[in-house]
Amino acid sequence: MGPGGAGEGEVMPPLTPNLSPQAGRGSGFLRLDRLDKHFGALHVTRDVSLDVPKSEILALLGPSGSGKTTVLRLVAGFETPDSGRVVVEGEDVTRLPPERRHFGVVFQHYALFPHMTVGQNVAFGLESGSVPREERAARVAEALGAVDLAGFESRRVTEISGGQQQRVALARALAPRPRVLLLDEPLSNLDPTLRGRTRRELKRLIRSIGITTLFVTHEQEEAFELGDRVALMNAGRLEQVGSARELYESPASRFAAAFIGRSSVVPAHWEKAIGRARLPGGAAWPAAPAGDLVDGSPVDVVVRPESLGFATARNGTAAEGRVVERRFAGRETYFAVLLDAGVEVEVLAAPDAAQVGWNVFVAPAHGGPSPRAYPRIAGVE
């Protein structure tokens, strides 16, 4: 059971400081207004509102099953929301079938028509539109040129590589010059070596066209590199919308803190008077509270590896533990430390800072983002 397996009754405090304040009224080019969708008893999208300004690239990030693909499909028109609206340039398209929305979609497995050539695939969207017959060939060539596949018109889609198929899918979506571009995990089917390069090319192309883009990914690195902003989803809800840096440095929820970047979660109790979290072993870690925490209430402290360090002696902030694993990562090394309280934390330090088997003290270090304390929710790991 992933995060978000919490019961329906458990209400998260409204941790949405970064949600666009104008949601619901907004001025965005593409506006999702309180989208709600059930599949049977499953509530897959809960009250999702988003404003995407013209030419922005927005990444929808989240674990599998978080509802991000459903949001994309609602925007594309493949699904109809139970309630809420999709608005483009002030036009409500919620009830408009996909064929009349004029959105470009790139599918996870590309969905190229296997019985057509590359050229026929790209031309498909030009045939039902207003593009005159004599212009189509030029438009196909232009679109293929843009993705670096000039001259591929007569190739069969089954005989080109995965990376080329991905670019044909992109060219096909862009050829009719859609209002909005929607990408569903566009890079997930490429092998890792190709992914990085394709990602940069994709970004350059989308930028040069200036098209408003919504793309779905479960990979944080992809979301951070491609997206101007990232919308983090969990259990059908929008957790936080913001820049990569905002998400990393000031996560709005325990989920956001744990999902974005590497982090450890340490159970503790909140001591309001000193503004610290008391660990079971007695150490009190300074932490930024998420909202107003009750004195003595159980909290989860979410801490990045770079925010922890080895302390030389027992003091008020040092928690005792033993190094159980050492993972070399270039200039620095990740140490897994099993605290005496039974929790494992990750510490980033110099490679020779400790050895496996050593007894050490772990304490918040200066420099990294401050540890954050979130109210503990029953049932959430």
Add this chain to the structure above:
Amino acid sequence: MTRRANLAAALLALLLLWLVGWPLLVTLAEALGAPRWTLSHFSEFARRPEEWRALWASLWISLATVGLSAAIGVPLAFLFERTEFPGRRVLGALVALPVVLPPLVGVIAFLFLYGESGFVARSLQALLRLEESPWRLSGPTAVLLVHAYSMYVYFYLFTRAGLARLDASVLEAAASLGASRGRILRRVTVPLLRPALTGAALLTFMTSLASFSAPYVFGGGFRVMTTQIVASKLNGDLAMAMVETVTLAAVALVGLALLQASERGRIVTGGGRGIPPARRRLESSRWVAAALGWLLAAILLLPHATLVLVSFVPRGTWTTEILPPVLTLSNYASLFSEPERLRPLVNSLWMAAVATFAALALGFAAARLAVRGRTRLGGVLETLLTIPWALPGTVFAVALSTAFSVHAPWIGRFVLVGTAAILPLAYLVRNLPLTGRSIFAGFRQLDPALDEAAASLGASRWRRFRRVDLPLLAPALAAGASLAFITALGDFVVSIVLYTFETRPISIEILSSLRLNEIGVAAAYGVVLAALSAAVFFAWGRRSEGGLRPPG
């Protein structure tokens, strides 16, 4: 969209219910003496020893057919799948041919070869200087032989497919653990083949249970349920025919339940897909295998070769000679030049075409709604399409003739019996599972994102159908259509209950030619029918699973 899909699905389900379910319900009601509701017909059935004899005959003949077919089909499959010899590929395809030929064609081919005035009997008679034919080909033995001759193909195809699916590394693992060849066969190969063998056994059982042509032509006084039903009906004992029909349907449904249970098992055991074992190329036994292969293929295909030969025999030229003295094309000439002889051909062609087209349209609509439309009625639609496959043709023939011989439009009953509409309608019902199965499978393999991609590119529903669905489903449509067309073209079991003189199909004409002792003409019809069927099958039908045509 979803509401519209639900409405369309409901309407389609209603139409299919009227075509498939309603006639069966009407038959059941009449068997129960509606509107007076009584079990007296059933108790009458239970009191008559001849009914029990027919029921028992159906069961034991079917079980014996399973055993005999397995005895032919399984070794044949091993021979053609596991050894390599000259001509293996061509012969391997040829011995599967009977499955695409109409059952009646096989029956008369058998008659011409092994019948009392067939080649074998004549040869023996001449050889031994007998006064009369050494045997009369009739009764249960004859039926059983004909069954085994045509139904070994199920065991052959299923076992070959099972062998081809075997993972060579599993056999190699067994060998590396010190198992002898015999032990590997016993402990590994056969257990892994069991789902295929069970499937073949149940399919053979159901086909045999539904078989009509063989017991009708060769049965003589020996009756099975299908022939008993038709006899009761012809004798005017309609209530008894209804009870018999209901009984046969019940037995068939039990068979189907077993078949489905065995297919569930198949998923569990069908796991690992690896490289199939290499064919054995032993120099010493290579020629033995080749000789065996050629011999078996020759024996199995001899009846059909006989049929071709007999089709060249002009009327009245072959009396006591072992081999026909004169061979001409006159039978074929008369088939195509005399309007009355051409008529059954034309009838069968148009009726099969109409039924196939309608079955395609209904199958397509049902599959699209069920797979794409996310309607809750999807399962209902699929079940309704499958029912006619599970029930013997005779059951449907009787059900349709019962339901559509009364004028009561307000309960969906019309007088269609005796009109030109009833046979195409009956063929349509029998074709539904063939096109349905194939199109459902096609739709399930089709990535739904293709339709969405086309929609997002601005293509209307009609354009998506024309440019994306239709070309991509073409193989599935062609496969389903060709099987359906072949089945309707050669149908005998339904036709004999429902035909009129005006709409008589080829099979009925074959039978009346035989009665008039025009064996050459009957054979020529048989050859034309077989050639058309094989041509259609090899042109379009090969992508479909073999052996899933309904029995007759």
